[in-house]
Amino acid sequence: MEKLLLNIKSPKDLKTLDIDQLKQLSGEIRQKIIEVTSIKGGHLAASLGAVEIAIAVHYCMESPKDKIVWDVGHQSYAHKLLTGRFKAFDTLREMGGLSGFPKVDESEHDPFTCGHSSTSISAALGLAVARDLKGENNKVVAIIGDASLSTGLAFEGMNHAGHARKNLIVVLNDNEHYISKHVGAMSRYLNRVITNPLYNRVKNEAERILKNIPKVGPVAYKTVKKVQDGLKNLLVPGIIFEELGFRYFGPVDGHDLEELISMIRRVQAMKEPVFIHAITQKGRGYKFAEESPTKFHGIEAFDMATGNVIKEQVPEKCFTSYFSEKILELGLKNKNIVTITAAMPDGTGLQEFATEFPDRFFDVGITEPHAVTFAAGLAKAGLIPVVAVYSTFLQRAYDQLIHDVALQKLPVIFCVDRAGLVGKDGPTHHGVFDVSYTRSLPGFIVMAPKDGTELKEMLEKAVEWGKPVVIRYPRASGERIVADSSCVPVTVGRAEVLREGKNAVILALGSMTNTALRTAEILSKKKIEVKVVNARFIKPLDTELLEEIALYGCKIFILEECVSAGGFASAVLEFFQRENLVNVKVKCLGLPDEFIEHGAREELLRKYHLTPDEAAQTIECELTQ
Ligand SMILES: Cc1ncc(C[n+]2csc(CCOP(=O)(O)OP(=O)(O)O)c2C)c(N)n1
Structure with a gap:
């Protein structure tokens, strides 16, 4: 054919x-x-x-x-x-x-x-x-x-x-x-x-009458329509769309x-x-x-004959899975924990919690602003709401974050998934603005874990702190990062030094911590020794450590998977400026002030110099200039 x-x-x-x-x-x-x-x-x-x-x-x-x-x-x-x-x-x-x-x-x-x-x-x-x-x-x-x-x-x-x-x-x-x-x-x-069926039968009948009037004059049309409307209203009270x-x-x-x-x-x-x-x-x-319409809503490459996904985009255990495990564990321990999703129970990792605690799980539909204010109400009444949401969709609820959560200092925990470059969905979906729009919220604690284990710890602490909290994590593997130094417990406003070095400092945010460590390894082979800091907190900043590294006198490179405009590096620069530490040399390696197109996450990270090879090249260049 x-x-x-x-x-x-x-x-x-x-x-x-x-x-x-x-x-x-x-x-x-x-x-x-x-x-x-x-x-x-x-x-x-x-x-x-x-x-x-x-x-x-x-x-x-x-x-x-x-x-x-x-x-x-x-x-x-x-x-x-x-x-x-x-x-x-x-x-x-x-x-x-x-x-x-x-x-x-x-x-x-x-x-x-x-x-x-x-x-x-x-x-x-x-x-x-x-x-x-x-x-x-x-x-x-x-x-x-x-x-x-x-x-x-x-x-x-x-x-x-x-x-x-x-x-x-x-x-x-x-x-x-x-x-x-x-x-x-x-x-x-x-x-x-x-x-x-009753409504449909009557409606079909009315439509049939309407159609069969050879040339519907305005009066006849109006009359039939009136009858039809009357029947509709009688049988399906307040047809919403007609009423609107x-x-x-x-x-x-x-x-x-x-x-x-x-x-x-x-x-x-x-x-x-x-x-x-x-x-x-x-x-x-x-x-x-x-x-399985849910499985095939947004799917990776699959075998047409079997419908099986060929390879998972994230082969290792991703951040979302760590969140999923921890929220379930916390839910078992603490009956005040309730969870909220805006139509994405699977994507955000809340499905297990939903199955285990159906009464404490709320899928509110695609209503991010409502989700936030609803969570604020729950928090006001003494519960501990955890809103699991993608970074890009939380943008919708900016006023609710300010007006309903921050202003009343309500302890709502936002687990902000897909924070960073999401890949093939492109500019409408990259989660690159949340650092800028959450770090300006008075009273909020804003964190970015380096791996899934740290995400779990942050979530546990967030439940204890009783404050509005944001934890942002990317669409990426959350596999544990093993560094030279021992693991320091998460404490409000404290960063974690993962590697020492005298030639430069890399201050890395969340997903960029592993990149920073690998960058440091590449540079070390070239006899450039770099100190690596896992920032952990966007708000409040670890001001003590920042002051300390400012006094080293060596150049600071800030790696962040978000727009640099108003991002983490901006926060650090504002601090240096506030403290009159104006001679510190800082270079921001983040995302530019433009929309990032679609493409595989790795490709995009490379394009924007946020892979270890690219970052090492930039740093080497800067240091040898
Ligand atoms: C503000 C916002 N929140 C969440 C999403 C994620 N999302 C993409 S499609 C979709 C479901 C849309 O359902 P529907 O409009 O009924 O269309 P269908 O996929 O069923 O054709 C959701 C929640 C989104 N795109 N935008």
């Missing part, structure tokens, strides 16, 4: 296909997505579930004139394949290759860059309002998942859109999952809408191209906010992903 996908150079090429060809195309797209993600890894399950939505929307719309805004964007692989990126698709998530998310620099068909959830409705509304102000004439479609819809930001967007009454289509891609099974009241509500000002259509089978296309066509001419509720299956069309 002729391969249709090869001839799709732009969405225009779709328009010439008939429905059977579109169905064939959906199969080819799925095959391509499975093949490429089996090699490159990626967000397979969500993308497989959104193939027909992508085809139907592009079939009915005229991108790039019409704007198609994906939410999160991890499910947009079919959209990429339909918008001239077929050839480049083989480079998915590679350094210099296609991004795993929509990206304005990548294609004119990506009107909005994303990676974090729930931005689509607000962004689409902005595009729609701008269109109207500029007197332009195009459609705007936001495609959002059921979990992303359940967030404050999405409601804020809906609330405004329903009020502004702009011409805007929201397609809900409802697969009843976020990464794991979607929980929460919104999920329950959507489920009721889908499964309520949207015309609700659905539920529709999100894999039935005919149904989808006819529904989009029906609403296309409407000049008001429209909500299409499409039911989809996460992982659709690949047996293993259908059976």
Whole structure:
């Protein structure tokens, strides 16, 4: 059979296909997505579930004139394949290759860059309002998942859109999952809408009547709509979307191209906010992903025939596993410990705790701001909340950190995972800002462990301290680091000297400690002896040690896996300046003031001179200048 996908150079090429060809195309797209993600890894399950939505929307719309805004964007692989990126698709998530998310620099068909959830409705509304102000004439479609819809930001967007009454289509891609099974009241509500047979029967009947009126005059239309609305409200109390000002259509089978296309066509001419509720299956069309959508949400390279992951990205035991073990142990000892995740129980390592202590575990959905304020409430009432969250997603909750936790000095512990370069997910996901935004929080203790064992100790101490605490750790191996000096217990504001040396000092933060030790070994072979300090604390700093090393007079190199703007090195420099230690020579080896692209973590670390070889080269150069 002729391969249709090869001839799709732009969405225009779709328009010439008939429905059977579109169905064939959906199969080819799925095959391509499975093949490429089996090699490159990626967000397979969500993308497989959104193939027909992508085809139907592009079939009915005229991108790039019409704007198609994906939410999160991890499910947009079919959209990429339909918008001239077929050839480049083989480079998915590679350094210099296609991004795993929509990206304005990548294609004119990506009107909005994303990676974090729930931005689509607000962004689409902005595009729609701008269109109207500029007197332009195009459609705007936001495609959002059921979990992303359940967030404050999405409601804020809906609330405004329903009020502004702009011409805007929201397609809900409802697969009843976020990464794991979607929980929460919104999920329950959507489920009721889908499964309520009485409602559906009556609604279908009303729609049938509407369709069968040969030419629906305004009066007849209004009357039927009134009846339909009345029935809806009677049978499904307060249809949320209609109450919010949207015309609700659905539920529709999100894999039935005919149904989808006819529904989009029906609403296309409407000049008001429209909500299409499409039911989809996460992982659709690949047996293993259908059976285990959570495993295949974001997956590394796998064997297509068995669905088994070929090699783990982190072969050794990662920091997350150490966290997972310790929080379980602490939970057994202390009944006041409660844990919170914003829709990521697996990724953050809380699943075991959740299984052991279901009453003390809270998955609050993709609601980081709520997660933080909820934790603050729990802490106010005397519990010890531990929020496990990725660095990049905690960005959402900056005000809550200040207003709800710091201001009241509440003892909430933030275990900030994926702090540093995360690799292939790219700029929306690198956890490189948390040092800057947490070290400015008054009263917070901010730490970065050198390895998993230290992470465990920090967590244990954090529970005792009764203060707001951040522990940041990367997506990397947490294997124990063995250094010359003996292990010094974690004490607030004390760093740990791991190696002595007279030619220079490396002050290393968390994940960079091992790099610093290996750098020192390389330099030692060149007769350059470097003292290595594991900083441990970003806040409060070990001012005693800093003063001591400032007085050595040798150059200090600060290694940090975060942006240097406002980072750990900045904190050290501020201290030297405050103390008038202005002659100290300091060189910051951190990340520049720019967004870091996607690519393997190791590649990126090399690019930014944060591997032992690169760091040794920089230090040698600086010392011999
Ligand atoms: C603010 C934020 N928090 C967490 C995530 C991590 N994340 C990526 S996809 C996803 C689930 C999205 O679920 P849904 O919107 O229902 O889409 P689906 O994957 O089911 O298609 C989560 C939690 C994120 N991208 N953004």
